[in-house]
Amino acid sequence: xxxxxxxxxxxxxxxxxxxxxxxxxxxxxxxxxxxxxxxxxxxxxxxxxxxxxxxxxxxxxxxxxxxxxxxxxxxxxxxxxxxxxxxxxxxxxxxxxxxxxxxxxxxxxxxxxxxxxx
Amino acid sequence: xxxxxxxxxxxxxxxxxxxxxxxxxxxxxxxxxxxxxxxxxxxxxxxxxxxxxxxxxxxxxxxxxxxxxxxxxxxxxxxxxxxxxxxxxxxxxxxxxxxxxxxxxxx
Numbered sequence: 001x002x003x004x005x006x007x008x009x010x011x012x013x014x015x016x017x018x019x020x021x022x023x024x025x026x027x028x029x030x031x032x033x034x035x036x037x038x039x040x041x042x043x044x045x046x047x048x049x050x051x052x053x054x055x056x057x058x059x060x061x062x063x064x065x066x067x068x069x070x071x072x073x074x075x076x077x078x079x080x081x082x083x084x085x086x087x088x089x090x091x092x093x094x095x096x097x098x099x100x101x102x103x104x105x106x107x108x109x110x111x112x113x114x115x116x117x118x
Numbered sequence: 119x120x121x122x123x124x125x126x127x128x129x130x131x132x133x134x135x136x137x138x139x140x141x142x143x144x145x146x147x148x149x150x151x152x153x154x155x156x157x158x159x160x161x162x163x164x165x166x167x168x169x170x171x172x173x174x175x176x177x178x179x180x181x182x183x184x185x186x187x188x189x190x191x192x193x194x195x196x197x198x199x200x201x202x203x204x205x206x207x208x209x210x211x212x213x214x215x216x217x218x219x220x221x222x223x224x225x
Contacts, residue, residue, distance in 0.1 A: 035214065045154070045162060045205050047214040059212040062119075101167050103209035104152035108161035 002026040002107045004096050009112030016086050016116075022079040022096030022109055030054070030074040033099035036081050038092040039111075046092075049081065050099070088118040120145045122208055124217035130225040135196045139220045141189045141206035150210035153182055153191045156219075157202045165204075166191065196222075 008020040022034070035050040048061040049070040058070050069082040079096050093111040100106025121144040131137050141151065149169035154162040164173045166182035169189055179194040193200055201224050206217040 037216075044219040045156070045207075045216040047207070047216060050212065050214065061213045095161055100164065101171070102150065103214065104164055104167040104207065105154075105162075106164050106167075106173065108163070110161055 002098065004098065004107055004109035006094065006096055006109040006112035009094065009114045011115045011117060012086055014086060014088055014116055014118045017082070017084045018086065018114060020081040020083070020094055020096075020112060020114070022081075024077045024079065024096075024098070027098065027107075029072075029077040033103070034070075034072065034079045035097045035099060035105060036070060036079075037095045037097055037105070037108075038090075039095070040089070040092040043092075051079070083114070086114075086116045088116050090114060091116045119213055120147060120208060120211075120215060122206055122215050122217040124204075124206055124220050126220060127218065128221045128223060130223045131196055132225045133196050133198055137193050137196060137222065139191045139204055139206075139222075141184075141191070141217050143187045143189075143208055146186045147208045147210040149185045150208060151182075151184070151189050152207045152209060153180075154205045154207065155200075155202045156205065162205065 003025045005023045048064045050059045051070045055072045067085045071080045095111045096109045097105035098107040123142045125140050151169045153166040156162040170182045181192050203219050203221045
C-alpha cells in the first residue's frame, strides 16, 4: 500500500526556519513527481511546490519562491521541504502528495502542523 | 496565473438529492482538472481526474464533466458519507491552483 508520512512540523518564531520530511513507501518513489500542499486553519487547500521524479525540475508558487526549497533523496524514498524566513501566514497543516495520472494528487500524507508565532 | 472559482461556496442538501458543484477556470485548462473530497481533520481524497475519470474505488454516484473553462462535479444520490468539502484543482501547468472549496452540508 502507498504510504506517505510527514514529519518535522513544529512551533517556530517568525523569521525562523524548519525542515519537513515525507517518507514514502509502497510505490516506485523515483518514478513519481511529488508536491507539497498546505491548509491554513479553517481555510482551503493551497498548492505551493512540486518536484519531478528525478529531482531535476522544481516548481513553486510565487508566495513561497525564494523562501522554501523542495528536494528529494530517492535513495531514502524521502521528500523534503526547507522553509526559511517563516511568517505567521505560513501557519498551516502541510501535506505531501504523490502525483498520479497526469499530475493530480492520488495519494496524500496525514499532514504535519507548522505554527509560526509572531 | 489561472484562477479557479467554485460555486456555490456552501450547499445544503438532503440524503438522496442530486447535487452539482461548478468549477470555472479563468483560462482554458483543457481537461486537466481533478476533484477532491475532504472531511474534517482528514487529508483530501481524489475522486475524479482528467475532468471525468473516476478514481479507482470511488463510488459511481460521483461523476465529473466539462472541458476548457467550465467543469462540474455531480453526486447522483447523496449518501450520509458524502457530506464534506469538495475542491477542484487544475493541473495543466504550474501553479496547480485549487478552487476555494464547496462545503456540502446536511439540510
